[in-house]
Amino acid sequence: MAFDETGLALNAIGPTQFSLSGLASIAAGAKSKVVTGVTLRPTSLILATVQNNAGVSVAYVVPNVSQSKITINLNKAVPS
Numbered sequence: 001m002a003f004d005e006t007g008l009a010l011n012a013i014g015p016t017q018f019s020l021s022g023l024a025s026i027a028a029g030a031k032s033k034v035v036t037g038v039t040l041r042p043t044s045l046i047l048a049t050v051q052n053n054a055g056v057s058v059a060y061v062v063p064n065v066s067q068s069k070i071t072i073n074l075n076k077a078v079p080s
Contacts, residue, residue, distance in 0.1 A: 023051075024072060028080040036069045048072050054079060 010016075026033040040063055048058045048070075056078055062071040 031077045
């Protein structure tokens with residue numbers, strides 16, 4: 001796939017399905033979560049989003065291809 005300079009990362013109208021997706025919960029008081037057993041390739045892109053209004057956001061995600069895991073880092077700890 002080539003970059004077409006439209007600025008769009010994903011343009012979907014209607015339901016979408018991702019074959020290598022999942023859910024992870026981050027406990028109150030925590031600022032990050034390690035998710036193991038993730039199928040990754042060196043060129044994998046990771047999309048992590050917050051699914052509720054807890055007042056936090058995803059700061060960044062660190063992939064570890066060799067250990068099949070990712071670390072999701074939030075901008076601040078999840079409130080209790």
